[in-house]
Structure formats: C-alpha cells, structure tokens
Amino acid sequence: MTAEGHRDVIAAVEGGSPRPTWSVMIPTFNCARHLETTLTSVLAQDPGPEHMQIDVVDDCSTQDDPAEVVKRIGRGRVAFTRQPRNVGHVANFATCLQRSRGHLVHLLHGDDAVRPGFYETMSRPFAAPEEVGAAFCRYISMDDDDHWQTISGIERPSSGVLESWLEEIAVGQRLQPPCMVVRRSVYERFGGFDRRIASYGEDWEMWVRIAAHGPVWFEVAPLALYRTGSASLTAGSMRTGRNVDDIALVVDLIQAHLPPERAHALRLEARRVAATTALRRARRAFAAGDAEVGVAQTRAALRVSRHPTVVADAGRTALASGFHALERRLGRPVPAA
Amino acid sequence: MTERSTISQHRRPIPPVAGGEPRPRWSVMIPTYNCAHLLSETLASVLAQDLGSQEMQIEVVDDCSTRDDPEAVVAELGQGRVGFHRQPRNVGHTANFDTCIERSRGHLVHLLHGDDVVRPGFYRRLERGLVEHPEVGAAFCRHILADEQGHWRVISRLEQPAPGVLDGWLERIAIGQLLQPPAMVVRRSLYEHLGGFDRRIRQWSEDWEMWLRIAAHHPVWYEPKPLAVYRMRSGSLTSGAVSDGSATEECCRIVSYAGEYLPAALHARTAPLAREECVVGGYRRLRRRLDAGDRHAVTWPQIRAALRCSRSARVLLHTGLLCGAALRARAQAG
Numbered sequence: 292m293t294a295e296g297h298r299d300v301i302a303a304v305e306g307g308s309p310r311p312t313w314s315v316m317i318p319t320f321n322c323a324r325h326l327e328t329t330l331t332s333v334l335a336q337d338p339g340p341e342h343m344q345i346d347v348v349d350d351c352s353t354q355d356d357p358a359e360v361v362k363r364i365g366r367g368r369v370a371f372t373r374q375p376r377n378v379g380h381v382a383n384f385a386t387c388l389q390r391s392r393g394h395l396v397h398l399l400h401g402d403d404a405v406r407p408g409f410y411e412t413m414s415r416p417f418a419a420p421e422e423v424g425a426a427f428c429r430y431i432s433m434d435d436d437d438h439w440q441t442i443s444g445i446e447r448p449s450s451g452v453l454e455s456w457l458e459e460i461a462v463g464q465r466l467q468p469p470c471m472v473v474r475r476s477v478y479e480r481f482g483g484f485d486r487r488i489a490s491y492g493e494d495w496e497m498w499v500r501i502a503a504h505g506p507v508w509f510e511v512a513p514l515a516l517y518r519t520g521s522a523s524l525t526a527g528s529m530r531t532g533r534n535v536d537d538i539a540l541v542v543d544l545i546q547a548h549l550p551p552e553r554a555h556a557l558r559l560e561a562r563r564v565a566a567t568t569a570l571r572r573a574r575r576a577f578a579a580g581d582a583e584v585g586v587a588q589t590r591a592a593l594r595v596s597r598h599p600t601v602v603a604d605a606g607r608t609a610l611a612s613g614f615h616a617l618e619r620r621l622g623r624p625v626p627a628a
Numbered sequence: 629m630t631e632r633s634t635i636s637q638h639r640r641p642i643p644p645v646a647g648g649e650p651r652p653r654w655s656v657m658i659p660t661y662n663c664a665h666l667l668s669e670t671l672a673s674v675l676a677q678d679l680g681s682q683e684m685q686i687e688v689v690d691d692c693s694t695r696d697d698p699e700a701v702v703a704e705l706g707q708g709r710v711g712f713h714r715q716p717r718n719v720g721h722t723a724n725f726d727t728c729i730e731r732s733r734g735h736l737v738h739l740l741h742g743d744d745v746v747r748p749g750f751y752r753r754l755e756r757g758l759v760e761h762p763e764v765g766a767a768f769c770r771h772i773l774a775d776e777q778g779h780w781r782v783i784s785r786l787e788q789p790a791p792g793v794l795d796g797w798l799e800r801i802a803i804g805q806l807l808q809p810p811a812m813v814v815r816r817s818l819y820e821h822l823g824g825f826d827r828r829i830r831q832w833s834e835d836w837e838m839w840l841r842i843a844a845h846h847p848v849w850y851e852p853k854p855l856a857v858y859r860m861r862s863g864s865l866t867s868g869a870v871s872d873g874s875a876t877e878e879c880c881r882i883v884s885y886a887g888e889y890l891p892a893a894l895h896a897r898t899a900p901l902a903r904e905e906c907v908v909g910g911y912r913r914l915r916r917r918l919d920a921g922d923r924h925a926v927t928w929p930q931i932r933a934a935l936r937c938s939r940s941a942r943v944l945l946h947t948g949l950l951c952g953a954a955l956r957a958r959a960q961a962g
Contacts, residue, residue, distance in 0.1 A: 439854055
C-alpha cells in the first residue's frame, strides 16, 4: 500500500529484459462465456509477443473455466494467472497492473472487446511531443448477445489533447474501462485503484487522478466495445438508490485531486450531475412501469443534491410518472426496452 | 382494378428488364445531388465488397448537380467499374430514385444515397435471406446515424436478436418510420409489381411510404448487424418544412395513403397511433432545437398542423408540454 494506505503500490518493472510496448491485461470473474470474444478481438491485431503482452488474470471464478478459453483461443500466446482466492475486482485490477511489463497498459475486462485498429490508433498519441499520460477513445456499448446499443459522446470534433479535461471528468463519469490506455509510469507514480471504493466508480476516481496529473488524449473513433451487464446494476442497488450514494462517495474522494480553489464548486456540480443522471434513470423506470426503481432513484437524487435545477427536475419527473401512468391507461403500447 | 389504377397514377411503373442478357444479382444504385465530396467514401465502401461486374451492377445517377462534379469522382475511383448517368435537368430526389430503379438490371436493388456508406459484409449478409427465402420481398439491417463529419452517433434499435423474417413487421412500420434508406434492399420484381415512389410526397418520407407498401405485400427479412451508415444533414433539421408544419401535414397524408393498401382492420388500428407518432416525432425534433438554444423553434403553424393531424389525449398532453417549454425558453431569453 502507498503512504495514503488506500492504493496498491505499482513497482517499476525489474530486470534488464526488453519490455513490450503494450500490456493488455484482462481481468476475469465468471465471464468465460464472453472471454472468447475479448481474446479474439485482441489476437486479431496482435503485433507479436515482443511488442505486446497479453495476460488473463482470473479472480478465482466459481462458475466457469476461463483457463480452458485461454488455452483454446490463446494457443500458448496468452498467459493465464488465477488468484489463489477471490480478492474482489479492485484488488484484481491491482494485480493486473503489477503483472504488466509494457509501457502502455490496457485494462480490458474479460467481457469487453476492442474493434479493429484499436492498438495501432491508440499508440499514436503516446508518440506526440506532449507527455500524454493517458488516452481514450469513444466506445460502443453492447448487450449480452454482442448487439450494439449506444455510442459514447464526442469530447472534441477531432482526435487530440483535451482542454480543461479535469473540469469535465471531475463532474461526471463518462468513460468505460476498455476505452482507456494509461502509461505504466503513471500507475507507478499514483498506485492502483482506490480500495475504499467497493462497488463501482473506482475507475472514475482513477481517471480524475490521471487528468489532474497531465494531458489526456481523446480519439474520436469508437474503437472499444463495452458490455452493459444485464445483472450488474439493475438488481439490488437500483431498487434502494444505493448506487447514487456510492457515486456521492466517489465524488468526495475525488476532491483530493482538484485544485483547492475549484474543489468546492466542482463537488457541488458533480453531485448535481449525479442527481440529474439518477432522475433520468427514474424517468426511464417510470416509463417502463417500474415505479419502485423510479421512486428510489428520485429520492436518492434529492439526497445527493438540492440544487434548484435538481428540485425542478424532480418535480418534472413526478409529473412524468403521472403522465406515463396516464399514457398507459390511454392504451398506448409500451415500447420494448 | 379501379383501386389499382388510382394508386398507380401517383407512381411511375417500373418495367421489367428487357433483353436476354444475363442479369447480375445486385444493383447498387447511387443517387447523388451536390454531394460529390462524400461520394468517394460511398463508392469506396461498395467497391471494398465488389462481387464483380457479373454479380453486381454499380451505377451513380446524378440529379444534375450544380455545385460539384460527381462524374470526376466516379471516373477516378470507379476506374471504369462504376457506371454514371446524369439527368438532363434536375428532376427532384423522388423522380431520381425512380430513375435509379428503372436503370437497375439486377435482381436485388440497393438504393444507396451518395453520402451514405455500407459496412463490410453488407451484401453477403443481406442477400442470404433473399436468396434462401423466395417469398421474402425485401431485407434490411440495423443502421448507424453519423453526423456531418461522419462520426457515428446513434445506432438504430434492435428489432429482433437473430436474423430472420420479422414478426408483426407491418404493424410496427405502419406506426412510424424506423429505417433509413441505405439499410434496405428490395427485389426488383417487387418494384415492378408495386411501382416507384409516390409522387404526392414532396419532402423526405417517400421511403417510409415505400417500406410500408412493401411490408403490406411481402414478408421482410431482418439482419441485426448494423451494416449501413446514414449521414444526418443539419439541413433537414432546420428546413422550412419543419417550421411551417408541412412536414407533419405530409406525414399525416402518408398515413391516409396507406389506407389504400393496408388491410382495413390493421389500418383502423394503426392509423391513429401513426398520426400521433407524426405529431410526437415532430415535437421531439422541435424540442431538440429548443434545447439547442433556438428559442423560436416552435411556431403556431406547426401546432396548427399537428392538431389537424391528431387531437388524441396523448397529442394534447404533448402539445401542452411543448408549448410550456417554448414559453419558458422565450421568458428566459426576454
């Protein structure tokens, strides 16, 4: 652990052996059914072992056998490690970072994937004269059957270093892990993911930390594929609103990385954004007829922020819930999810 | 018979292909009008999956562009492989689409606008359903909407998870437009049977009327991979047709035209919902403009056209919400 005590130490790579450019580190936990897609997408652009390390690090899966997939698809090209016991995803990510030997680390979850050209395109920003610490591209979300759903937003109209990125990323999570590439030296300097974040948002905290450190590059092509887990969030925390409280915790942790004179304003704005997102979720739930989630998300939103726009938005959400109930009674067919 | 003749006076008949020459499987017909700067991307996407001139006709049909030279693009990229035809005078996009269909010689017609593109595997995947299932009249895939820079923005909704004939498709497409032209492939014989695009439609929904007419006569095949990219033009968002309400009015007229060929019970069931969708879809576009800062996006002619189209409870509710938002926007500005 580092001096702060919440992050794993990522030591510099030892020994004089030549290091590859890339480390594609693939954490898995009970997602072997998707791992074939993940590995195939990486191996299709494999520049060879001297240029790219490819490692699967399994957090002691209980329901499936990722080792079998690695053997079948990897054919000796992909290394496999298993944690002796289940350590949780944040600790497993730290193991991934520690085992990496390349200059650029791509943490690719074992159910996500890359599109053709990812590694070639994403290595370019690191050759730029500015010392770019990290680069990310747009991503496409996909469902359990690999069907694409949505495409992430455009941060700037062409690829390049982002201006005032810290202010953008400090107020809301807008990235997913497979789109991000980070210099290993940055992880060595900052350590691993923050262990105080147990449920989710540990990646967001990391991207803020990196943004505070130096330039971040944006690639406009959507070259990463992110799997929206059907089971992940929808189950428990959405019904209690705990997901929103968890985000508020991350918002508080983020403050440490912000310039002191901006921290307070950005914190309020981040809480407002989290509440607005929760209200959007609430409206979607009401529209789909799930009043329990709708109510929980609305209440959680008001717990997190009392900004006037949030209060007004909550009022509109309440109106919308009545409106959808009315539409339902008017016999309007409910659109498929 | 009387019904047939009243319908066809609004559509150009498409004669069968003359002569005994062997016909290609595919006709990729590319209508253009002042979009030569985007045409090279379109052509490159087709040529990358060229099945050879025996199997695939590729032709650009220009509606007498005034600002650029598509013929030069065709000559440079096509290297003799791509045909080129120019209308002697500007005939309008609907008539130009008809010319595309008439000039096609293949069995399967793909009308690919000169600023849209196909993704790898489009032709191979879409012909599967049509070749293996003779009763299928048309096939389409999911599409991606790209902005004017060509950046992908939105993926069309998933109609069903696996390739196959769509269940209840007529009911779905009767309620609203769900497709963009580059996603659709139609048997030429079907155009010969149904005629060209409806000339009463002047703005942008002639394709919806066609897909509706096709769905009324034949099963339609679906491919869930997003293999077509449609480029959104900001012009369509700010055009006069939106401001003066004529887009909503035309949408509503198409719903009435559909009564000419839809089964009566289905039309009775879907027409009120389709009219609502004409209004609510139009309102959604207005709302986007309002949110983007255009305080005067909402006008009385639009509201009047909308309420002439439908006065269902849903439309009244949405009208109230939109007018409220418009008044709020003006109050905030003034």
